[in-house]
Amino acid sequence: MDVSSPPVSLEEGLVLQIQRMSTEDGPGLRSTAFLKACPLSCAWCHNPEGISAKPEVEWTAGNCIAAGTKDGCGACVAACPSRALARDPSGALRVDRRACAAAQDKGDCRLCAAACPAGAVQVLGTRYSASRLADELAKDSSWFSGSDRGGVTLSGGEASAQPAFARETLRLLKGRGIHTALDTCGVASWENLCSLYPYVDLLLWDLKESDSALHARFTGLGNERILENLKRTADWMGSHSYPRAMWIRTPVVPRATDREDNLLAIGKAIARIAVPRLERWELCAFNNLCAEKYRRLDKEWEYATSPLMKAQDMDRLLEAGKRGLDTGAWTGAQAPSVAWTGSTGPGTGRKEA
Numbered sequence: 521m522d523v524s525s526p527p528v529s530l531e532e533g534l535v536l537q538i539q540r541m542s543t544e545d546g547p548g549l550r551s552t553a554f555l556k557a558c559p560l561s562c563a564w565c566h567n568p569e570g571i572s573a574k575p576e577v578e579w580t581a582g583n584c585i586a587a588g589t590k591d592g593c594g595a596c597v598a599a600c601p602s603r604a605l606a607r608d609p610s611g612a613l614r615v616d617r618r619a620c621a622a623a624q625d626k627g628d629c630r631l632c633a634a635a636c637p638a639g640a641v642q643v644l645g646t647r648y649s650a651s652r653l654a655d656e657l658a659k660d661s662s663w664f665s666g667s668d669r670g671g672v673t674l675s676g677g678e679a680s681a682q683p684a685f686a687r688e689t690l691r692l693l694k695g696r697g698i699h700t701a702l703d704t705c706g707v708a709s710w711e712n713l714c715s716l717y718p719y720v721d722l723l724l725w726d727l728k729e730s731d732s733a734l735h736a737r738f739t740g741l742g743n744e745r746i747l748e749n750l751k752r753t754a755d756w757m758g759s760h761s762y763p764r765a766m767w768i769r770t771p772v773v774p775r776a777t778d779r780e781d782n783l784l785a786i787g788k789a790i791a792r793i794a795v796p797r798l799e800r801w802e803l804c805a806f807n808n809l810c811a812e813k814y815r816r817l818d819k820e821w822e823y824a825t826s827p828l829m830k831a832q833d834m835d836r837l838l839e840a841g842k843r844g845l846d847t848g849a850w851t852g853a854q855a856p857s858v859a860w861t862g863s864t865g866p867g868t869g870r871k872e873a
């Protein structure tokens with residue numbers, strides 16, 4: 521045995537996707553691993569295929585050579601041993617997710633995807649060992665070294681929903697000197713969450729909605745656990761050097777979180793909790809670029825035709841957030857910078873405050 525080889529990690533997890541050259545998941549150029557499973561189900565979710573903890577079959581009509589026809593191909597249907605697939609009279613592929621072996625975690629069946637000659641059927645969710653995932657992400661390290669604090673981000677879904685896998689992956693990346701970020705919705709047991717912190721440089725923390733009843737309506741759960749974990753994280757960061765920094769992010773969603781009272785209250789909560797080394801609060805303008813993802817999963821999405829936020833509304837909400845932040849004493853703790861990001865309509869804009 522070659523004792524100089526790093527031990528192979530046996531921790532395994534389900535990964536939705538690896539995205540390279542991302543500029544939206546922390547500072548610099550980043551490689552982001554999106555892990556499957558999330559305890560929330562946000563109405564505006566941009567990664568609907570990341571919510572389920574199990575693999576999912578998706579069908580892309582634009583690639584299917586039989587879409588819109590009654591006959592022709594059907595190789596995916598014929599290949600399925602579970603009779604989970606059928607084509608409806610319009611030629612669209614229908615998936616019975618209760619019958620699909622992959623979706624029920626009864627083995628790693630991908631026969632439909634293998635049979636499709638056009639790449640129109642995919643089974644989302646691939647099992648990785650932590651070692652393999654870390655190796656895959658570290659392939660990009662030549663980019664990180666030349667960029668401003670670039671590195672790797674674990675996102676999801678909710679990365680902490682697979683705590684042992686996430687922890688081991690982060691540990692291996694830190695061992696290679698790679699900057700790590702953890703993107704979290706804050707819903708996790710405290711033990712699982714803080715077990716990741718020694719291997720995290722930057723914590724990206726979502727605060728979406730200040731009213732717990734509305735939070736439950738929009739995401740499926742109230743916000744109490746998130747605020748409690750944020751407070752505990754503030755205490756932790758006061759007595760530990762890791763995570764080295766935090767950014768808070770708020771999705772600004774039309775007819776949901778885009779209210780002045782919400783931004784004001786979130787600003788006040790940030791001021792009250794005063795996380796040490798909180799560098800930045802980002803208000804992230806909603807977009808509907810993920811509408812096609814919902815179509816591929818055959819899911820309705822109430823935001824599919826929602827307009828983009830207007831720049832003047834983002835400015836107004838930013839000011840409300842700043843008024844909330846201004847209620848903090850911030851002595852001994854540097855007040856974070858505040859900015860809104862994302863595309864707005866009509867036209868696009870990006871503003872740093």
Ligand code: SF4
Nearest residue numbers: 600620621622629632
């Ligand atoms: S993954 Fe397997 S069981 Fe599921 S639809 Fe495809 S062929 Fe059928």
Ligand code: SF4
Nearest residue numbers: 584585593594596636
């Ligand atoms: S195998 Fe692929 S191309 Fe053929 S019907 Fe199924 S999805 Fe369409």
